[in-house]
Amino acid sequence: MNAHTLFGKNAVVTALAISAISVALPAYALDKVRFGTDWLAEADHGGFYQALADGTYAKYGLDVEIQQGGPGAQNRALLLNGKLDFYLGTQQEQLVGIEEGIPLVDVAAFYQKNAQVILAHPDSDVQNFEDLAKLETIYMTHGGFGAYFEWMKATFGGFRDEQFKPYNFSPAPFLSDKQSAQQGLITAEPYEIERQTGTEPKIFLLADSGYKPYANMITTQQNLIDTNPDLVQRFVDASTEGWYNYLYGDNTAANALIKSTNPDMTDGQIEYAIEKIKSYGIVDSGDTLEKGIGCMTAERYKQLADELVKVKLLNPDTDYTKAFDTRFSCKGTGLKLKK
Incomplete structure (x- = not known):
């Protein structure tokens, strides 16, 4: 007696159900990946949340957990301690880290332009980047003062240490001082200032004035590259596709995930950030136009x-x-997704 005769229709239904499940599930177990960002969930991380929300990471065989950064977060230290697999870092901290003997490596650059800006009052006499040197005060973090402000002093005449005042992540001191400027990210501070005053400040993107470090770097330990380069490649490729889908496809689910992860995030802030990311070519410009989002070249790295x-x-x-x-980027991944 064969199985069909013994079990009848129930056997057929069970077989079909098992078949359907086997088709729906991947043919292999997903590799667990822990990824730490540099700040609270926001549109600046949109491509990564997109890849998580739309199943791109799963398609590449990855079970990704995104651990957001923020005040008090130590995600770079967690990467060093092996408690994260990837971290969203900056090129400058990576170069300084190499000098200090820290074995971390950048494998992709998702910001072709650093989003750092200097903001001036809309009714000020500041017309170009060099005019910022005429102001009495520039509110900056100590990190900015020790990094890009050194570049500003070396590149343009007139900038001086006396202009520095600490930036405490509130626009209030800047708004009350008409002879001042303020640092910020193009995706964040200009929106908040416009929300409070009704007028967008003057925006000077450092990247468009010659300061050209990469940002939003995928950083990992050298040991992971040596032992599991395939995992590194799949994470870079899936993240790249995520960024294409976020910028040029339906990003509704990703934005919902961002807002649920960071309840303070608003639709208005996200919409503003995406518009600036696109119009200023923060993610998709230069080498990425032909080689794909995330592209990182040795020539650009050497410039900084x-x-x-x-x-x-x-x-x-x-x-x-x-x-x-540079082995993991610039391969044209995701270009066909651009619309």
Whole structure:
């Protein structure tokens, strides 16, 4: 007696159900990946939340947990301690880290332009980047003062240490001082200032004035690259597709996930950030137009290393090539998704 005769229709139904499940599920177990961002969930991380929300990470065999950053978060330290697999870092901290012997490596650059801006009052006499040197005050973080402000002083005449006042992430001091400027990210502070005053401030993107570090870097330990390069490649590729879908496809689910992760985030802030990311070419410009989002080249990486040496923020003997690995990007991944 065969199985069909013994079990009848129930056997057929069970077989079909098992078949359907096997088709729906991946043919392999998903690899667990822990990814830490640099700040609270926001549109600046949109491509990563997109890849999580729309199943792109799962398609690449990855079970990704995104651990948002924010005040008090130590995600870079968690990467160093092996409690994260990837971290969303910056090129400059990576170069300085190599000088300090920290074995971390950048494998992709999702911001072709650093989103750092200097903001001036809309009714001020500041017409171009150099005019910022005429102001009495520039509100900056200590990190900005020790990094891009050194570049500003070395590149343009007139900037001076006396202009520095600490930025405490509130626009109030800037708004009350008409002879001041303020640092910010193009995706955040201008929106908040416009929300409070009704007028957008003047925006000066450092990247468009010659300061050209990558940002939103995928950073990992050298050990992971050595032992599991396939995992690194799949995470970079899936994140790249996520960014294409976020910028050029339906990002509704990703934005919902961002807002549920960071309840303070609003639709207005997200919409503003995406518009600026697109119009200023923050993610998709330059090399990415032909080689794909996330592209990172040795030539571009060297540019910042040379700038840091020039302003004495990096030792000329530092082997900057240890800070990055270009094997995982610039392969045209996701270009067909651009609409």
